[in-house]
Amino acid sequence: MKPLLLGIDALSYTSFMKCNPRFLLALFSSTFRGVVLNKKPQHPASSWMSVLEMQEVKGDSFFKDVETPTLIKETKAVAINIPITNPTYGEVSFEYNDSVSPQEEISKVAETILEELESRPVIASITVLDRMLHKSKENKCELYKQVDDVIRKIVNKADDFILFSPYGEPTSDRPDEHEDYGVYLSTVPRPNEHDTVKLHEIGVLFRRLVGQ
Amino acid sequence: MSSDYDAELEKLLNKKLKQIINESKRMQEKHEEKELVAHLTSETFDDFIRSHKIAVVDFWAEWCAPCIILAPIIEELARDYPQVGFGKLNSDENPDIASRYGVMSLPTVIFFKDGEPVDEVLGAVPREELEVRLKQLIE
Incomplete structure (x- = not known):
C-alpha cells in the first residue's frame, strides 16, 4: 500500500470528549500525534494550498483554474476531493456546501481512496464536518461517528498515513473562521516535539514519506 | 402623493x-x-489565585494535544461553577509559574484554596474526575 495524506476538515480535539470517536481515540493513544496550528483567517482553499505548495499561501476564497499543485506533481499522488476549488479538486469532486449529504461524500471518497491506495500515493479530503458544522452543530456527534467509522475503514488499509485537519471546528457561519487548532495523527512523528505542526510542514512530511 | x-x-x-x-x-x-476562563500570565497569576477562595488553573501549551482535548471541559466547569475562579496558563510562555508548582507534564490542573495548591490532576481526564475534586473543595 502507498502512503496516504487524509485531511478531515474541521475535525477538532475539542469534540473528542463530547463525541467519543472510538477509533480516533485509539489512534490518539497509539500513533504519533500533534496539534496543527493555523490562525485566522482559515479558508479551506488557502489552508489546503499551504499543504500542497509546502509554503504559506494566503487567500479568502476558492481558487479558479489551478495548476497541478507542487506536492501532487512531486509525489505523483492522486488528488481526491480537495477543497482548493469549488467544486472540489481531483478524482472525486463535490460542491463545497451543504447540498451534498454526508453519506454520499463519505462513501464515494472512501471507495476511491481504497481503490487508488494500492497503486499510488493518495491525497484526499473529507469535508463533511466543515460543510455541515458551519450551519448547525446539532448533529455533530452523529457526523463524528460517521467520520470515525470511515477513518477506521481507510486507515486500517494504509501502512503509512498522515491524518490531519487544517483547522478546528467552525466558530461562526463564515467559511474562514474556525478554532486555531487542528488534529495531527500519523505514523510519522511531528517535526518538533515541543511545537505545533504548521500546514506547510505536513506537505513536506508527506513528500518525505512517499520518498522513503 | x-x-x-x-x-x-x-x-x-x-x-x-x-x-x-x-x-x-x-x-x-x-x-x-x-x-x-481567565488567560493568566506570570504578572496576573498571583493576584488571580489570591482573589478567589477557590481557583482552578489549567497549565497547558499549544503543542499539547491532550490540553486541547481538556479545554472544553474546563470551560464547561467554569460555566457551571461561577463561584470558582477558572484560569489557564501557557506553560511555555510562563515557565516561572509552571516550575514553581513543579508542573512536569501537560495538561496539569491545579486546585487552589485561599491561594495555596491543595490538589492536582494530570492528563486529559473526564469532567467527572475534575468535578468530584471541585465539589470536595466547595463543600
Whole structure:
C-alpha cells in the first residue's frame, strides 16, 4: 500500500470528549500525534494550498483554474476531493456546501481512496464536518461517528498515513473562521516535539514519506 | 402623493441594523467566552489565585494535544461553577509559574484554596474526575 495524506476538515480535539470517536481515540493513544496550528483567517482553499505548495499561501476564497499543485506533481499522488476549488479538486469532486449529504461524500471518497491506495500515493479530503458544522452543530456527534467509522475503514488499509485537519471546528457561519487548532495523527512523528505542526510542514512530511 | 417614505431604503436600513445587532451579539458572546476562563500570565497569576477562595488553573501549551482535548471541559466547569475562579496558563510562555508548582507534564490542573495548591490532576481526564475534586473543595 502507498502512503496516504487524509485531511478531515474541521475535525477538532475539542469534540473528542463530547463525541467519543472510538477509533480516533485509539489512534490518539497509539500513533504519533500533534496539534496543527493555523490562525485566522482559515479558508479551506488557502489552508489546503499551504499543504500542497509546502509554503504559506494566503487567500479568502476558492481558487479558479489551478495548476497541478507542487506536492501532487512531486509525489505523483492522486488528488481526491480537495477543497482548493469549488467544486472540489481531483478524482472525486463535490460542491463545497451543504447540498451534498454526508453519506454520499463519505462513501464515494472512501471507495476511491481504497481503490487508488494500492497503486499510488493518495491525497484526499473529507469535508463533511466543515460543510455541515458551519450551519448547525446539532448533529455533530452523529457526523463524528460517521467520520470515525470511515477513518477506521481507510486507515486500517494504509501502512503509512498522515491524518490531519487544517483547522478546528467552525466558530461562526463564515467559511474562514474556525478554532486555531487542528488534529495531527500519523505514523510519522511531528517535526518538533515541543511545537505545533504548521500546514506547510505536513506537505513536506508527506513528500518525505512517499520518498522513503 | 408626495412622501419621504422610501421602501427600498428602509429595507436596506433594516438589513444593516440586523447585521449590526448580530455582529454585536457575536462579539458579546466571544467576550463572555473569553472571560469564562481567565488567560493568566506570570504578572496576573498571583493576584488571580489570591482573589478567589477557590481557583482552578489549567497549565497547558499549544503543542499539547491532550490540553486541547481538556479545554472544553474546563470551560464547561467554569460555566457551571461561577463561584470558582477558572484560569489557564501557557506553560511555555510562563515557565516561572509552571516550575514553581513543579508542573512536569501537560495538561496539569491545579486546585487552589485561599491561594495555596491543595490538589492536582494530570492528563486529559473526564469532567467527572475534575468535578468530584471541585465539589470536595466547595463543600
